[in-house]
Amino acid sequence: MEAGVFPPVVGQVGEGEWRDFVALLKPRVVSLVVFTGAIGVLIAPGHINPIVAFIAILCIAIGAGAAGCLNMWWERDIDAKMHRTASRPIPQGRIDPNQALGFGVLLAAMSVILLALATNVVAAGLLIASILFYVVIYTMWLKRRTAQNIVIGGAAGAFPVLIGWAAVTGSVAPLPILLFALVFAWTPPHFWALSLYACQDYARAGVPMLPVVAGARSTRRHVFGYTLLLGVVAVLPWALGLAGAIYGVTAAVMSAGFLLCSARVVLDRTDSAGVSLTNDAAARAAFRFSLVYLAVLFVAIGIDRVVAR
Amino acid sequence: MSDFPPRPDAVAALEMRRRQRGRNVALLVALGGLAALFFALTIVKMGHLG
Numbered sequence: 001m002e003a004g005v006f007p008p009v010v011g012q013v014g015e016g017e018w019r020d021f022v023a024l025l026k027p028r029v030v031s032l033v034v035f036t037g038a039i040g041v042l043i044a045p046g047h048i049n050p051i052v053a054f055i056a057i058l059c060i061a062i063g064a065g066a067a068g069c070l071n072m073w074w075e076r077d078i079d080a081k082m083h084r085t086a087s088r089p090i091p092q093g094r095i096d097p098n099q100a101l102g103f104g105v106l107l108a109a110m111s112v113i114l115l116a117l118a119t120n121v122v123a124a125g126l127l128i129a130s131i132l133f134y135v136v137i138y139t140m141w142l143k144r145r146t147a148q149n150i151v152i153g154g155a156a157g158a159f160p161v162l163i164g165w166a167a168v169t170g171s172v173a174p175l176p177i178l179l180f181a182l183v184f185a186w187t188p189p190h191f192w193a194l195s196l197y198a199c200q201d202y203a204r205a206g207v208p209m210l211p212v213v214a215g216a217r218s219t220r221r222h223v224f225g226y227t228l229l230l231g232v233v234a235v236l237p238w239a240l241g242l243a244g245a246i247y248g249v250t251a252a253v254m255s256a257g258f259l260l261c262s263a264r265v266v267l268d269r270t271d272s273a274g275v276s277l278t279n280d281a282a283a284r285a286a287f288r289f290s291l292v293y294l295a296v297l298f299v300a301i302g303i304d305r306v307v308a309r
Numbered sequence: 310m311s312d313f314p315p316r317p318d319a320v321a322a323l324e325m326r327r328r329q330r331g332r333n334v335a336l337l338v339a340l341g342g343l344a345a346l347f348f349a350l351t352i353v354k355m356g357h358l359g
Contacts, residue, residue: 017328018335051349058346110343118350 016094023089024072024100025065025107032294033064033160036183039298040164040176043305048168052118056167059115060160062107063127067134067156069104073097074139078205084198115167123166130159144206147213154187155180161298175242178233179301185230186294189223189262193287196220196265197280217274220266223286227262231255234297243304250300258293261286 037060041053048056072079072090080091089095108131116124138153158180165176192210195202196219199211211219234255238248264282271277 015325015328016332018331021332021335049353051353055346055350114346 020089024069026068037160037164040161044165044168055118059111063111066107067131070135073100081205082201119167120170126163147210150191158183185233188226190290196283224262247304261289
């Protein structure tokens with residue numbers, strides 16, 4: 001492995017604590033996945049035993065954690081070069097890469113098998129697809145090759161709502177597909193807002209994120225453009241009659257708010273090179289709002305569908 | 310004599326054993342949880358058959 005900017009702690013290789021193994025699962029990402037997966041279970045028509053529902057959501061969480069673990073295994077070289085990721089267990093030497101690989105594969109296999117046994121093969125197949133998409137398509141193939149990595153890779157994070165729905169119904173339907181599209185369209189402005197102020201980290205690691213390749217000014221325009229697209233996708237469930245007014249009004253209001261945040265990103269005061277003079281305050285605000293945005297929309301669709309029953 | 314502070318290698322060994330114990334407990338909890346899950350799942354599936 002190439003030496004990183006932040007050297008590992010010597011003498012502790014492979015002697016990590018249990019907390020380090022939990023950190024490999026990217027708990028914060030998993031919490032989002034659990035949330036969207038649980039909403040998928042909640043809004044699906046039909047009945048599911050609460051224990052089976054719990055196991056389904058747990059499998060989605062473990063599968064996502066396994067994908068995160070395999071992502072950290074593959075990206076251990078660039079993680080060591082970035083401030084944001086240098087303290088992760090593998091670059092710090094607390095967990096051996098082979099341990100992480102074995103841990104990730106084991107958890108991925110276990111989550112898929114358990115989901116198939118507890119629910120159905122459609123949900124298990126979607127879980128396999130989401131893990132492979134994140135690890136192979138996004139992490140191994142796209143991330144280091146194209147500035148559009150996030151656009152295509154965003155699909156990986158959009159799967160849980162489909163899996164949750166499929167766990168109950170054994171199939172997919174237009175509503176969860178539209179919610180899949182919602183997360184898919186949400187991912188680029190969310191990550192590009194982050195990458196605007198983490199640009200130097202990505203440049204140091206040689207990851208071709210949009211601000212590194214196309215510059216900050218172009219990235220700001222992309223954030224605004226994709227937020228427009230996201231606004232259209234967000235109101236589609238209501239426009240097509242698949243969701244009611246609770247969701248429709250929430251989607252419209254929140255999308256207007258996100259668009260306002262994105263407009264501020266475009267209008268941020270910059271120097272001649274397009275670098276922010278406000279320490280990317282607008283991009284940071286847009287990133288924070290994007291997290292609230294997705295959470296509120298998923299809560300709204302959950303309430304909307306439960307009220308409609 | 311116990312008045313001397315422990316040697317650095319002894320401290321490292323103690324720390325390693327503490328970590329190993331923590332990992333073992335975590336593994337025990339995970340395996341116990343998995344067994345409980347399979348038990349609960351079996352009861353639910355058998356309930357459907359009945």
